[in-house]
Amino acid sequence: MGENPPRRRCWDWMVVSGTNHYAKNRASFKSYRPVNRMVPNGPFQGGELYIAGIGTVELNVRASPERGSPTRTLVLDNVLHIPVAICNGFCPMLYHQTCGGRSILGAPFQGTDEHGAALWFGQPFCGLQKLALAGNPQGESYLNEDDINVLSLYIDEEDLENVLPSG
Known part of the structure; x- marks a missing residue:
């Protein structure tokens, strides 16, 4: 009986809604802090969801689909580590709420910084949009x-308080 080869990191950062x-x-x-908590999995998915930890993720993304566009770094705080997820989820509403700028629906779906400069964009993938990462890892x-079911994650504010760092 052979061993299973180690799985490689998932680089699919899907553009999702949710909390x-x-x-x-x-x-x-x-940066990372273990939490090892079960939380209710929102009104759409039902059941409970295991959150292994929480931390900061930095993503190097392409600012726009234009050739030679600059690379930007998105710093995502309070990212939940969910080992059973089928992908990673980038919530633009949450990002722009905490970091400024805005999302622009269209083809492509994209985001700008607080000065209106291109910051990130989505590429079609499996019928949805995923962040265009720099370097194409x-x-x-x-x-x-x-x-594909529902990729957006909705966690009640009270349940989220039990997971997020206080302060």
């Missing part, structure tokens, strides 16, 4: 157009 950013792999985090992809 939180989340990451599948522990390796995604720049390769890893495991668990998404399949045929079996």
Whole structure:
């Protein structure tokens, strides 16, 4: 009986709605605090969800689809580590609420900083949008157009207070 090869990091940062950013792999985090908590999984998914930890993730993204566009760094705080997730989730509403700027619906779906400069954009992937990462890193992809359910994560504010760092 052979051993399973180690899984590579998932680089699919899907653009989602909801209340939180989340990451599948522990390796995604720049800083990390274990929490080991179960929380109700919002009104749409039902059941409970295991959150292994919480921390900060830095993503190097392409600012726009234009050739030669600059690379930007998105710093995502309070990212939930959810090992059972089928991808990573980037919540633009939450990002722009905490960091300024805004999201612009369209083709492509994109975001700007507080001065209106291009900051990030989404690329079509499995019928949805994912962040265009700089350098096009390769890893495991668990998404399949045929079996995508709801990727957005909704956690009640009171349940979230039990997970997020106080202060």
